[in-house]
Amino acid sequence: MNTLTRGDRWRRRAVIWLPYGWLLLFFLVPCLIVLKISLADQAMGIPPYTPLIADGQIQASIANYQFLTSDSLYFFAYGNALLFSAGATLGCLLIGYPLAYGIVRAPLAWRNALLLLVILPFWSSFLIRVYAWVGLLKGNGLVNNFLINIGLIHEPLALINNAFAVYVGLIYSYLPYMVLPLYATLEKLDPALLEAASDLGCRPAQAFWRVTFPLSWPGVVAGSLLVFIPMCGEFIIPDLLGGPDNLMIGKVLWDEFFNNRDWPVASAVAVVMLVLLVVPMGFLRRFLTSDRA
Amino acid sequence: MSNRLSPFLAVMMALGFAFLYGPIASVIVYSFNASRLVTVWAGFSVRWYGELFANEQIMRAALTSFEIALMSATGALILGTATGFVLSRYRRFIGRYFFGALVTGPLVMPEVITGLSLLLLFVAMEQLFGWPRGRGISTIVIAHITLGMAYVSVVIEARLSAFDRSLEEAALDLGARPWKVFAVITLPLIAPALVAGWLLAFTLSFDDLVIASFTTGPSATTLPMVIFSSVRLGLSPQINALATILLVVVAAFILISARLVARTRRSAGS
Numbered sequence: 114m115n116t117l118t119r120g121d122r123w124r125r126r127a128v129i130w131l132p133y134g135w136l137l138l139f140f141l142v143p144c145l146i147v148l149k150i151s152l153a154d155q156a157m158g159i160p161p162y163t164p165l166i167a168d169g170q171i172q173a174s175i176a177n178y179q180f181l182t183s184d185s186l187y188f189f190a191y192g193n194a195l196l197f198s199a200g201a202t203l204g205c206l207l208i209g210y211p212l213a214y215g216i217v218r219a220p221l222a223w224r225n226a227l228l229l230l231v232i233l234p235f236w237s238s239f240l241i242r243v244y245a246w247v248g249l250l251k252g253n254g255l256v257n258n259f260l261i262n263i264g265l266i267h268e269p270l271a272l273i274n275n276a277f278a279v280y281v282g283l284i285y286s287y288l289p290y291m292v293l294p295l296y297a298t299l300e301k302l303d304p305a306l307l308e309a310a311s312d313l314g315c316r317p318a319q320a321f322w323r324v325t326f327p328l329s330w331p332g333v334v335a336g337s338l339l340v341f342i343p344m345c346g347e348f349i350i351p352d353l354l355g356g357p358d359n360l361m362i363g364k365v366l367w368d369e370f371f372n373n374r375d376w377p378v379a380s381a382v383a384v385v386m387l388v389l390l391v392v393p394m395g396f397l398r399r400f401l402t403s404d405r406a
Numbered sequence: 407m408s409n410r411l412s413p414f415l416a417v418m419m420a421l422g423f424a425f426l427y428g429p430i431a432s433v434i435v436y437s438f439n440a441s442r443l444v445t446v447w448a449g450f451s452v453r454w455y456g457e458l459f460a461n462e463q464i465m466r467a468a469l470t471s472f473e474i475a476l477m478s479a480t481g482a483l484i485l486g487t488a489t490g491f492v493l494s495r496y497r498r499f500i501g502r503y504f505f506g507a508l509v510t511g512p513l514v515m516p517e518v519i520t521g522l523s524l525l526l527l528f529v530a531m532e533q534l535f536g537w538p539r540g541r542g543i544s545t546i547v548i549a550h551i552t553l554g555m556a557y558v559s560v561v562i563e564a565r566l567s568a569f570d571r572s573l574e575e576a577a578l579d580l581g582a583r584p585w586k587v588f589a590v591i592t593l594p595l596i597a598p599a600l601v602a603g604w605l606l607a608f609t610l611s612f613d614d615l616v617i618a619s620f621t622t623g624p625s626a627t628t629l630p631m632v633i634f635s636s637v638r639l640g641l642s643p644q645i646n647a648l649a650t651i652l653l654v655v656v657a658a659f660i661l662i663s664a665r666l667v668a669r670t671r672r673s674a675g676s
Contacts, residue, residue, distance in 0.1 A: 121584050129499055132489040132555065136508045139552045143523030146530055160529045208425065211418035218411055219419075229664055234426050237656045238613050240630050241649040244637050245429035248436065251641075254445050255432055288426065317412075346516020348616055353637060363518045370522060370620070380526070383519045394514040401510050401560065 144387075151177055151380035162377050177381035187365065187382065191389065194361040197276070197351075198344035201283035202337050205291040208284065209336065213295035214325075217302075228296065235289035243282055243353050250278055250354070274356035282350040287340040294339060294400075298332030299325070331400075338397040342390055362386055430653065437646035444641040454643040458651075461644060464632055471612050471629040474543055478550035479608035485551060486558025486603060487596075491588070493559065494566040512556040521620030524549045528621065541623030549621045550614065554607030561606065565599035566592075598666040605663055609656070 117125070152173040153162040163172060181187045216227045234242060249255045250272040257269040272278060302325060310320040348363040355361070362382065369379040411419075437455075441448035458464060489509055496502070512520060528538055528545050538545050573595075577587045593600075615630035622628070636642055 117584070124585050125496070128488050129492050129496065129505075132485045132492065132559075133501070133505055133508070135485055135552070135555070136505075136511070139524065139527070139548060140508060140511050143520075143527040146526045147519070147523045150526055160533065208422055211415060212422040215411060215415045215419035215422075218415065225664070225668075229660065230423060231426070233657060233660055234430065236609055236660055237430070237653050238630070238633075238649070240613070240615055240633050240637075241433065241645075241652065242429065244633070244641075244645065244649065245433045247637060248444055248641055248646075249429055249432060251445075253443075255436075258445060285425070285429065288422075342514055343516060346518050348518055349634070363516065366518045366522065367616075376526070379522060383522055386516065387519060390516070397514050398507070398510045401513060 147380045147383050150377055151384045153377045155375050155377050160376070161374060177377050178385070180378065181381055181385060186360070187362075187385075190360045190362040190365045191385070193359065194345045194347075194363065194386075195389070197279055197283060197359075197361060198341050198347075201280055201287065201344055202291075202341045204280060204284040205288050205340050206333065206337060209288055209291035209295055210333075212288075213292045213299055213332075216292075216296055217299040231289050231292045231296075235293075239286060240349060242286055243349055246278070246282055246285065247273065247353055250281070273354060274359075276355075276359055278354035279351055279359050279361075282354040283344050283347065286350065287344060290339045291336040294335040295329065295332040298329045298335075302328055334396070335400040338393055338400065342393055342397060345390060346386065433646050434650045434653065437643065437650040439643060439646075442643065444643055444646060454647040455651075458644045458647045463627075464629070464644070464648065467627050467629045467632040470543065470626055474546050474550065474618075474626075474628060475608045475611040477543075477547045478554055478611040479604050481547065481551040482554025482558050482607035482611075483600060483604045486555035486607070487562050487600065489555060489559035490562025490566055491592075494563045509556055509559055512553050513560070517614075517616040518620075520553065521549070521617040524552070524617070525620040540625065541621060542625035545621045545623070546618045546626060546628070549617050550607075550611040553614075553617065554610055557606050557610060558603035561599050561603040562596060565596045569595055598669065601666055602663050605659055609659070 150162050152175065153164070154174065154176065155161060156163045212231065216224060216231070219227055247254075251257075252269045252271075252273070254272070256272060257266075260266045261269065306324055306328070307320055310324050311317070315323065345361075346363040347361060348367050351359055351361040351364045352367070355364075363386075366379050366382045366386070369375050369382060436444055436447070438450050438452065439447055440451035440453065493506060493509070524545075525541075528541055532538060532540075573591050574587050577591055578584070582590070613630060614628075615634055618628050619631060622631075633645055633648070636645055
């Protein structure tokens with residue numbers, strides 16, 4: 114590679130700077146603009162916020178952030194988002210771990226087919242998967258109809274527009290993201306380790322908790338981060354399955370923007386959300402790039 | 407690992423798959439329901455499929471989404487391939503670390519923030535340069551390319567890091583120019599990853615509600631937006647029919663790309 118001509122160098126530079134420039138313009142700059150507008154005031158007109166520099170002076174104020182702390186709604190919505198996401202992450206882990214572990218231990222001929230079955234819902238429409246739960250859970254929905262028909266209940270249960278529905282929706286929608294990294298780490302485990310444990314007198318359950326589970330920890334962490342972060346910003350699920358008491362911050366941001374048309378407050382909500390998520394996002398980034406030299 | 411499933415594990419797996427597929431199955435079954443009430447069975451019928459295809463609003467939105475997804479996937483493929491190539495082949499250049507950080511940004515950023523931030527950028531650009539004048543298909547495509555290229559680059563980089571570089575090096579030693587090596591050797595070798603990446607970017611774009619809602623204008627309504635507003639009004643058997651068609655198409659896509667991946671594994675010998 115040390116005989117690069119001028120043309121080669123020029124092409125190399127283009128290959129680097131085309132995507133680099135794109136990401137700077139359409140990812141980094143927008144983030145900075147959000148930060149800037151979160152320091153502005155709402156205004157009439159287009160765009161509906163005050164300029165940062167007017168009359169030769171910087172007009173930044175932290176009024177929006179003070180507003181966020183003054184109204185308990187925001188505190189509540191951030192807390193709810195973290196709480197729901199943490200609970201649903203645990204739920205994904207409880208359902209996803211046996212699933213991933215079972216696929217790894219299934220006969221070799223089945224493995225790819227089973228894995229494909231996990232991936233299929235992950236590629237199909239997110240919105241439609243949430244829609245499916247609306248049909249199942251609503252007052253005259255399939256679950257209630259079924260329970261009434263078999264005589265177990267007489268009045269429809271309140272299954273939708275509550276915390277239960279939000280948990281179900283979150284766990285259901287993000288489950289495949291949990292299974293895939295778990296499967297990837299479990300598949301790599303050396304069977305000889307379990308044989309050794311068994312030779313040394315370890316019972317299977319003991320071997321699982323003392324050998325398999327600790328060694329699968331990287332998959333557990335990666336899967337948990339992979340589902341936890343997008344859950345925190347989730348809008349569709351709290352909107353379609355949650356009730357007024359189940360506000361999550363992603364929905365608050367959406368409403369601030371689309372209903373109240375308050376762009377500066379929506380921006381401040383986004384900045385605070387990023388600050389809360391920056392540590393998990395940093396960890397996730399390290400997992401996504403851990404194969405890189 | 408030993409190939410034995412304990413009964414406990416088998417039951418847990420069966421429950422897990424039932425949980426994954428039960429709701430999807432209910433949508434498909436009730437798309438063939440004769441009744442207007444989505445959740446009350448009244449005999450087999452395909453009338454909702456007929457009404458779906460006669461529904462101009464849904465058909466127009468489907469076409470818009472298809473158009474956006476085609477353009478976004480193609481743009482994401484080009485930029486994402488370049489990104490994956492840079493990350494796996496160019497070890498040293500100014501700002502490399504920052505580039506790596508920037509690429510994973512769209513992957514880990516919550517959608518509402520990506521959507522809001524891009525909209526604010528488009529508005530600011532319109533103020534400064536007069537472009538984009540209003541928002542619509544073009545701004546959604548830019549937003550989807552940004553998201554899609556990050557995913558494509560992960561797929562491409564994984565593929566590039568996995569395969570044997572000796573062919574590329576041999577060609578370089580024999581005096582081929584780097585761009586020729588890329589076109590004649592690298593590209594054909596990663597072709598299945600290119601297809602997989604394109605399909606991934608296409609699906610992401612076709613399925614996206616949140617980012618598109620922020621970055622669109624009055625001129626463009628995508629399919630997820632129509633589905634979302636109709637779900638908010640209540641269930642509709644037409645949406646069940648639409649969901650069934652989408653699920654069948656996705657299943658077909660997945661099977662094709664699974665085949666492709668299996669074929670590359672064999673040819674790469676890994």
